[in-house]
Amino acid sequence: MLSMTTVLCRQRRAAPPNRASSGLALLGIMSIALEVFAAGELPTYGVGRAPTQAEIAAWDLTIPPDGEGLPAGSGNVADGKTIFLERCASCHGDDGKDPKYYVLVGGRGTLATAKPVPTVGSFWQYATTLWSYIRRTKPLDEPGTFDSNQVYAVTAYLLHMNDIIAEDEVLDAERLLKIEMPNRDGYVPDPRPDA
Amino acid sequence: MSSSDDSSNDTSADRRRFLKQGTMLGAALAAGQLSSARAQTAPVDPSKILGNPVRPYGERSPFEKAVRIHKGKTDEVAVGGWTPLQDLHGIITPSALHYEVHRGGVPDIDPAKHRLLIHGLVDRPVVLDMDEIRRLPSVSRIHFLECQGNTFMEFHKPVSKNVQVSHGWTSCSEWTGVPLSVLLREVGVQSAATWLVAEGADASGNERSIPMEKAMDDVLVAYGQNGEAPRPENGYPLRLIVPGWTGNINVKWLRRIKVVDRPYQTRMDGTGQPAIGPDGKAWQHSSVMEAKSVITSPSAGQRLAGPGYVEIRGLAWSGRGVVRRVEVSTDGGESWADAVLQEPVLPYAHTRFRHEWQWGGRETVLQSRCTDETGYVQPRRVDLLAVRGPAARWFNNSIQSWKVAKDGVVHNVHA
Numbered sequence: 001m002l003s004m005t006t007v008l009c010r011q012r013r014a015a016p017p018n019r020a021s022s023g024l025a026l027l028g029i030m031s032i033a034l035e036v037f038a039a040g041e042l043p044t045y046g047v048g049r050a051p052t053q054a055e056i057a058a059w060d061l062t063i064p065p066d067g068e069g070l071p072a073g074s075g076n077v078a079d080g081k082t083i084f085l086e087r088c089a090s091c092h093g094d095d096g097k098d099p100k101y102y103v104l105v106g107g108r109g110t111l112a113t114a115k116p117v118p119t120v121g122s123f124w125q126y127a128t129t130l131w132s133y134i135r136r137t138k139p140l141d142e143p144g145t146f147d148s149n150q151v152y153a154v155t156a157y158l159l160h161m162n163d164i165i166a167e168d169e170v171l172d173a174e175r176l177l178k179i180e181m182p183n184r185d186g187y188v189p190d191p192r193p194d195a
Numbered sequence: 196m197s198s199s200d201d202s203s204n205d206t207s208a209d210r211r212r213f214l215k216q217g218t219m220l221g222a223a224l225a226a227g228q229l230s231s232a233r234a235q236t237a238p239v240d241p242s243k244i245l246g247n248p249v250r251p252y253g254e255r256s257p258f259e260k261a262v263r264i265h266k267g268k269t270d271e272v273a274v275g276g277w278t279p280l281q282d283l284h285g286i287i288t289p290s291a292l293h294y295e296v297h298r299g300g301v302p303d304i305d306p307a308k309h310r311l312l313i314h315g316l317v318d319r320p321v322v323l324d325m326d327e328i329r330r331l332p333s334v335s336r337i338h339f340l341e342c343q344g345n346t347f348m349e350f351h352k353p354v355s356k357n358v359q360v361s362h363g364w365t366s367c368s369e370w371t372g373v374p375l376s377v378l379l380r381e382v383g384v385q386s387a388a389t390w391l392v393a394e395g396a397d398a399s400g401n402e403r404s405i406p407m408e409k410a411m412d413d414v415l416v417a418y419g420q421n422g423e424a425p426r427p428e429n430g431y432p433l434r435l436i437v438p439g440w441t442g443n444i445n446v447k448w449l450r451r452i453k454v455v456d457r458p459y460q461t462r463m464d465g466t467g468q469p470a471i472g473p474d475g476k477a478w479q480h481s482s483v484m485e486a487k488s489v490i491t492s493p494s495a496g497q498r499l500a501g502p503g504y505v506e507i508r509g510l511a512w513s514g515r516g517v518v519r520r521v522e523v524s525t526d527g528g529e530s531w532a533d534a535v536l537q538e539p540v541l542p543y544a545h546t547r548f549r550h551e552w553q554w555g556g557r558e559t560v561l562q563s564r565c566t567d568e569t570g571y572v573q574p575r576r577v578d579l580l581a582v583r584g585p586a587a588r589w590f591n592n593s594i595q596s597w598k599v600a601k602d603g604v605v606h607n608v609h610a
Contacts, residue, residue, distance in 0.1 A: 040319070042381040047327035051312055051320050059312060059451050062392055062402050064459040091272075101272065112475030114585035123477065124466045133462040136400035140272060143299065143398040187465065187479040191472070192590065194582045195574040 061144075063132040067177040070131070074172035075153025077160040083150055084157050087139035096161050105161045108182060121162025125187060127179040131155045152176070263292060264359055273298045275342070276428075277363025280491045280510065286337065286537075286545040288366035290421045294442075295428040296342050296364070299399030302448055306424075306432040309396070311416070315454035318383030325432055329418060331373045336415065337544045339512045341365035341484045342442040343468060346591040350580065353596075353607040357496035361595065361607060362489045365512065367545035368429075370436045371419025376411045379454070388454045392461070393435055396450040403444045404458035404480070405437065413438050413543075416449065438543035439514030440482045443468065473584025484514035486573050487592035488521055488548070488565035499603035502556035507534070511546045513567035520566040521548040527560035527596070527610050528575075534563065542568075554599065560610045561597045576609065 042048045063069055085094060092098050096105035096119075107117030116122075120130055135151045137143050146154065156171035164179060165171070237258075238244045261282035266275045275296040278288055288294075295301075306325045314320035345364035348354050355361035379391075384407070391410055394402045405414070415436040418424060425431045430447030437445050443463055458464060458480065470478040488511035493499055507525075511518045517540060522531040537547035548563070564573040576593035596610035 040321075042321060042323075042331075042378075043319070044381060045331055047330055048321040048323045051314060051322045055312065055322065056314055056320070059394070060314070060453065062394065062453070062459050062461060064455070064457060066457075111471055111477070112473065116469070116471050116475070116586050118466070118469045118471070118477075123469060126460050129460055129462055129464075129466055132459075133400055136402070137299065137398060143400075183477075186475065186477055188472070188476040190470075190478040190481045190483075192478075192481070192483065193485055193571050195578040 061132070061136055063128045065126040065128050067128055067173060070128070070173040070176065071148045072173070073148035073152055074170050075149050075151070075156050076170045077156045077165070077167050080153035080155070080157025083154050088154070091140060096158065104158055111183070111186065119162065120158050121164060121182060123183050123186070125181055125184055127155065127159065127176050127181055130158065131176060261292060263294070264363070272300070275344070275364065277359045278366045279359045280363055281358050281494050281497065286367050286510070286547050287421060288368060290368065290423070290426045290429065293366040293368060293426065293429050294342065294364045296442065297399065297428070298401065299397050301427050302397040304396060304432060304448060309432050309450070311433060311449060312451045313378060313382050313454070315391070316385040316388040316456060317454050318385065319381070321382055325418065328373060328416065328433065332377055333371055334374060334415065335369055335371040335419065336438070337367060337369045337541050338436055338438045339365055339367040339543060339545050340442045340445055341512070343470070343481065343484070343589045347588050349595070350576070350587045350591050353609050355495065355607055358489060358491050358494040361495070364442070368420045369422065370415055370417040372415040372417030372436065375414040375416055378416060379411060384454055387456045390455050390458050392453045392455055392459045393446040393449060394451040395446045395448040397448045401443065401446055401463055402459065402461040403446055404461060404464050405444060409437065409440070439484060441484060444482065468589060470589040471586055473586070481590065485590065485592045486513035486515065486518065486565050486567040486571050487511070488563045488573055489595045490523070490561055490563050490597060493561065493599065493605045494597050495605050495607035497605045499554055499599060499605070501603060502554050505552045505554050507550040507552050507561065509548050509563050511548055511563070511565035512544065513565070514543065515571065516542045516568040518546040518565050519568055522564050523550040524562040525552055525559055528562055531564070556601065558601050559599050560608065561599060562594050562610070564594050
């Protein structure tokens with residue numbers, strides 16, 4: 001799909017500008033192509049160039065709560081546990097509760113106490129935030145090198161450890177978006193100035 | 196060109212003269228040993244000894260020792276370094292002493308390879324290199340940056356040994372760069388766009404959602420800090436400056452801006468730095484750093500030489516604009532007097548204040564409180580705790596108290 005888009009784009013790029021709109025009408029896919037290749041320099045200042053599809057794809061990794069951009073792939077809790085114990089537990093502890101860096105597991109019911117324990121289970125609002133953050137930054141010693149299946153697996157394990165999904169579940173884009181995080185409604189607008 | 200040739204000749208002559216004199220002065224003038232040698236001693240009368248050679252990039256006197264203090268080990272993943280406010284003068288923080296907070300180390304970035312990508316809901320997505328960014332219309336503005344964790348340890352107990360640890364996660368620089376609004380207009384932001392996501396090129400995955408209204412208002416894409424490129428710790432070669440807003444949203448090592456139509460709720464948008472109220476509810480998209488001030492001298496860890504004249508000095512700032520007023524109390528908050536605001540008084544910048552005081556030698560407590568252009572008055576700690584509860588942690592902008600003991604030693608106290 002992506003490579004096909006690229007081919008089409010290259011053809012379109014060579015075509016005269018006045019034919020771009022008819023090309024767009026022919027193929028819905030061309031809306032992406034137009035965004036990539038109709039752009040060039042900043043009009044007033046004459047600097048810059050249009051990004052390639054590959055350049056955008058390499059960096060456009062952040063996933064919003066509605067899941068736009070979530071890639072194909074899947075992972076299960078068991079595989080996630082294996083990866084977590086090998087690549088994550090040295091900092092976060094085997095149970096994900098080591099407070100050295102960030103407690104990942106537990107803390108439910110503590111937010112309104114004098115000592116809240118904000119974790120993935122007790123605090124995080126969206127499962128996509130977790131997925132996106134693991135994808136971009138983990139494992140610590142090789143940031144951003146998990147493939148999509150591994151990211152789904154580690155996410156599945158952390159959600160399971162927080163009693164959000166069952167032990168035998170497989171996580172993919174569709175399942176991820178159906179997850180209602182326990183603290184989904186636990187946020188309010190910043191009340192400041194409050195005193 | 197002839198004058199340039201002349202100066203070149205002068206330089207050669209100077210160099211020859213220096214080499215000769217350097218030999219006479221001995222090994223102490225060898226560049227590598229200069230600092231350590233002079234750190235210990237200096238001539239009784241420097242006018243009787245030929246001075247040191249010049250150097251291509253300046254360093255402070257070896258007698259100057261102010262440094263950042265880091266919370267945790269310096270090679271930790273998450274590190275914060277406090278600015279030594281008690282040792283500084285004026286409103287500008289030296290770049291080398293600017294506070295720093297990292298969650299993925301400090302990246303090495305070759306500016307020749309660095310790119311800024313702007314894409315998403317725009318008509319003309321673009322990639323710009325650093326040379327191109329520096330050719331665009333530029334502005335310079337003096338702005339503070341403050342971490343929302345600044346002073347967090349002081350909410351419940353007076354634990355910090357000095358003002359550096361209690362308040363040193365604020366700093367102020369002259370930032371130079373391109374107004375983000377210029378870039379956004381050029382790429383053609385589409386009508387549906389309401390937010391953008393800014394991303395750094397480091398390993399921490401610091402992506403932040405910023406509302407379009409702020410982005411189009413006064414945000415800078417900065418490549419200059421105090422006249423030179425930003426230090427690596429402060430985002431070299433490119434960073435966002437979001438005036439008045441919490442430090443973390445001023446994304447360092449900026450490489451990507453995606454224009455979108457809703458917040459992306461990234462880790463650092465909320466879940467990464469929880470501010471939780473007494474009802475257990477977390478604050479969404481906290482941004483503004485409210486008005487705050489602190490006396491930097493006299494402050495904890497310092498000692499007054501004895502009764503008599505003291506110039507009380509400090510800093511005030513507000514994430515909502517200009518500081519209008521600073522008051523100082525020398526009797527633990529019983530009475531207040533207006534301090535002098537040192538020009539320049541700039542929006543979203545540290546403002547220096549001074550207050551003349553005669554210390555009579557008795558134990559007392561010094562405090563400062565500021566009022567910003569909105570009329571907001573810096574609150575007492577107990578007033579903040581009353582609404583935020585026992586788990587209060589971030590955004591502590593309350594009044595700081597320093598106790599001057601009879602022996603002149605200044606202590607961090609809650610009063």
